[in-house]
Amino acid sequence: MTTTSQYHHGDLHGTLIDAASARLEKFGIAGLSLRKLAEDVGVSRTAPYHHFKDKNALLSAIAAKGFDQWHQIAVDIFEDEHLPAEQRFKDFIHAYIEFATQHPQIYELMFGQTLWGEGKASDDLRDIAYPSFQYQVSMTRLWQEKGLLPQDQQALRLAQVTWATLHGIARLIIDGIYADASHIEEMCNCAAALFMQQHAAAPD
Amino acid sequence: MTTTSQYHHGDLHGTLIDAASARLEKFGIAGLSLRKLAEDVGVSRTAPYHHFKDKNALLSAIAAKGFDQWHQIAVDIFEDEHLPAEQRFKDFIHAYIEFATQHPQIYELMFGQTLWGEGKASDDLRDIAYPSFQYQVSMTRLWQEKGLLPQDQQALRLAQVTWATLHGIARLIIDGIYADASHIEEMCNCAAALFMQQHAAAPD
DNA sequence: CAGTTAAATTGACACTGTCAAGATTCAATT
DNA sequence: AATTGAATCTTGACAGTGTCAATTTAACTG
Missing domain, CATH: 1.10.357.10 (Tetracycline Repressor, domain 2)
Structure with missing residues (x-):
């Protein structure tokens, strides 16, 4: 329950917003890839879809x-x-x-x-x-x-x-x-x- | 040399611009796909690249x-x-x-x-x-x-x-x-x- | 007619967003 | 405490995208 990889992320919703904001500032809105974003956060490609309907929702x-x-x-x-x-x-x-x-x-x-x-x-x-x-x-x-x-x-x-x-x-x-x-x-x-x-x- | 399908298009450059303009007005700049465009004109996907360096050039x-x-x-x-x-x-x-x-x-x-x-x-x-x-x-x-x-x-x-x-x-x-x-x-x-x-x- | 060049082709690669089905964990109710 | 149900996360897959490399076809040029 510490730093070991856990199946449930805990606060993926908030983490995604933060990571996405960072990526956005660097690469712009077109360069913001949900897949790369998921990789950054250490989660599978489709995990974000349980917190945001689609890319636009994020x-x-x-x-x-x-x-x-x-x-x-x-x-x-x-x-x-x-x-x-x-x-x-x-x-x-x-x-x-x-x-x-x-x-x-x-x-x-x-x-x-x-x-x-x-x-x-x-x-x-x-x-x-x-x-x-x-x-x-x-x-x-x-x-x-x-x-x-x-x-x-x-x-x-x-x-x-x-x-x-x-x-x-x-x-x-x-x-x-x-x-x-x-x-x-x-x-x-x-x-x-x-x-x-x-x-x-x-x-x- | 009339309406029969010909290997060389003749004026692909101009035709692409026209077709692209039409597609642009309908689907917007993001919806303008080079592949679909090529299909519209009746030419292969990469043919446009001999007339325009890339999508932005078109x-x-x-x-x-x-x-x-x-x-x-x-x-x-x-x-x-x-x-x-x-x-x-x-x-x-x-x-x-x-x-x-x-x-x-x-x-x-x-x-x-x-x-x-x-x-x-x-x-x-x-x-x-x-x-x-x-x-x-x-x-x-x-x-x-x-x-x-x-x-x-x-x-x-x-x-x-x-x-x-x-x-x-x-x-x-x-x-x-x-x-x-x-x-x-x-x-x-x-x-x-x-x-x-x-x-x-x-x-x- | 031979040879060069321009034009168009298929194949492939690395991406993208997103859906469907299955696996895992958490929370609450029996 | 065990079972059920919901939330969460996973892998697999599909249909797209722009663009490069190697190849074939046609047209011009000497």
Whole structure:
């Protein structure tokens, strides 16, 4: 019951998620092979299928962890009362891109077609992802009320467009189109300035 | 030399691209199997390898076609002197999203990590894709000079951010995250208004 | 017509995800 | 404590995939 090989693994579910996360970061989502993964963990090829319906179910579990992680970051920024709203908005933008670029494979999982395409997304995944966006909508609404963001737009649309912008920047980097990563900072600043525009100059 | 089965296909190169494009639109990039493709064309599994180095080389050829197609659309809009600049900017936005949503698989190919990821992109692909973006930068610069877009930003940054926004919207739809396609129009309008802001209200 | 080259072929290899049947262990009930 | 039932893990197998090597066939070139 110590280190000797045991028929029942004990916590294969959790171990698989950990090992899969590690493999994912190294080899990407396509390079994550269930068979190699099983070998890593020291278990037969089909053992994982007793804990996850299929490969996507395992990936969903990893994505869920990613959503928790990101949501925590977003909340920390938004609820930091010390900083002025403008700074928090900028921080939010930079944090988003930083999260995406530092965990590209997880980001791809969270927002890529592997899990979302063709209505593949499970209800579990939806239930985790949607609140995260709803939270951003409420943040947007508040920034609008504070006069930081344009008030002549619906909060939902504004949130969708700002998110799309961040998502677009993230993907262009992650997917290898913007190979030159040295200008990311400036792009973020440009995006922030665009969204705030006249409001940016006022408080300072 | 007519319709009888012939050992040499004649124009396998072109036929493969056509058949692959058709298969791509139906089954997506992952569902495009070289073997099935060869079967469609009536040729052995490895015949395509005498015309394309590997699967990615074939996909690159299809992507190249897509770039040509899109560039033509962009040029047509930008050079339509009949319309005011503001309208052309809006048209450009809508055309981009329309192109992406009507040819999702090709768009994925053109801007996805399949061809671009990890420095995979061939020089040929780069030589086709870059001018397309450079053209958009020059369009942005002109719109700035006309006072349509903010002038306190570098044209390059502005073009990058606007492109990122469009790319983000496109991907969120294509990848199945924005399943509700009924609000795409409004999102595009919101994005256009954001970029133009004060300038939008002036001419009307 | 001979010889080189290009094009297409079969065979094979190393992978992949996943299903079906059987073996093993654990947990709970008699 | 023994038996039953469920959970867990195993081997075997199937249908795919991209791609390489060696080989045959056709077409061009001198």
